[in-house]
Amino acid sequence: MKALTFQRYGKSPGIALRDVARPATKDDELLVQVHAASINPIDNMIPSGMFKPVLRFQLPAIMGSDLAGVVIEVGRKVTRFKPGDAIFASIFDLGTGAIAEFAVVPEHAAALKPxxxxxxxxxxxxxxxxxxxxxxKERANLQAGQKVFIPAGSGGIGTFAIQLAKQLGAxxxxxxxTGNVELVRRLGADEVVDYKKQDFEHVLHGYDAVLGTVKGDTIEKSLAILKPGGRIVSLVGPLDAAFARKKQLNVLLTFVFGLMSRKIMRLAGKQGVSYAFxxxxxxxxxxxxxxxxxxxERILPVIDKVFPFDQAKEALAYLAQGRAKGKVVVQMSPDRWP
Structure with missing residues (x-):
């Protein structure tokens, strides 16, 4: 089968479509014919080696983690799915990839496609x-009536998180x-800061939670807008010791991650708020x-651009430009299913 793979970590990871063996299913897995797979920012970070101590791949590795497709085989212990079912799933951090003609999906990771x-x-x-x-829901425990700051509202995470937060009553x-103000307002954003005109830390006050989606100093600046007891849940770092322990990493990495997050932890403590990666x-x-x-239809998908399978590498490069409004998707074949 064809799959988008990378050969090595570093500045020249050798990303390309290659012929690889079709994966075999275990007892608790589904073999899925992939019809589409989406690209996420971490897909560009993994080949650089940035997450090599945390995410384990056998090289060459198939890229991607989001997929939708049709089940063609099921393992003998699978009970919730059968061949012919249309499913969608994330297989992130499971040691395999989604940007391929076929993928294995553990039963626990799959759901029927709406x-x-x-x-x-x-x-x-x-x-x-x-x-x-x-x-x-889990980490910030966001409740109806609370206030949450979700920066980069027009990106892949932002366009979904805004809609979910509104469903939670926040x-x-x-x-x-400037060009995306109306988009994020349509998605439900109550207060929109045009970062080209204003600094959010001078505009927003009394927030209960922050979803960290932007690298750089945005996380530290977010401390200023939180009320005492507020929470920052970061998706972009710095990594912390609690994350290392949850991943059962070794003592050295736990120590290193603790050092990496020491500054933000200290600043958060002074503000009476919490930080977690x-x-x-x-x-x-x-x-x-x-x-x-x-x-x-209480939440709607937001898609910026769809690339054909033979342009999967170009899809990664497009996303890396940082201008996508919503998600970037790779389509393996024309949609022939409902």
Whole structure:
């Protein structure tokens, strides 16, 4: 089968479409014919080696983690799915990849595709949806009536997280450029800061939670807008010791991550707020609940551009430019399924 792979870590990772062996399923896995797979920023970071101590791949490795497709085989212990089912899933951090003609998906990671979404739309959902769900509901414990700041509202995470936060009953603030103000307002943002005209830390006050989606000094600046007891859940770092312990990393890495996060932890402590780094985990049960919100059209997919499979490498380069409004998707074949 064809798959987008990288050969090595570093500045020249050798990303290309190659012929690789079709994966074999274990007892608890599905073999899925992939119809579409979406690209996420971390897909450009992994080949650089940035997450090599944390994410383990056998090289050459298939890239990508979001997919939608049709089940063609099931392992003997699989009970919830059968051949012919249309599913979507995230297989992030499971040692395999999604930008391929076929992929293996553990049963626990899969959910039935909402019938009102095509495969391209469904493939755009899993990572951003699960990340938003786990960050806002589990880690920040966002409640109705609370206020959350979700920077970069027009990006892949932002466009979904804004909609989910509104479903949770929160007041949402975001940042974006002038040209995307109306987009984020349509998604539900209550307060929009045009970062080309204003600094968000001088505009926003009394927030309960921040979803860290932007690298640089945005995380530290976010401390100023939180009320005492507020929470920052960061998707972009710095990594912390609690994350290392959860991943069961060695003592040295736990120490290093503790050093990396020492400054933000100290500043957060002074403000009476908390900081935590988070990696998303695959979860088909949560994805099923998210699928119901999509089926009810309470949340809508936002897709910037769709690339054909033979331009998957170009899709990565396009996303790396940082200008996408919503998700970038790779389509393996024309949609022939409902």
């Amino acid at each position: 019938a009102n979404l095509d495969f391209v739309q469904a493939a755009s959902i899993p990572m951003v949806a699960l990340t938003s769900w786990q960050a806002l 007041t949402v603030a975001t940042t974006t450029s 988070m990696f998303v985990r695959p979860d088909g049960s949560q994805l099923g609940q998210i699928g119901q919100l999509l089926a009810d």
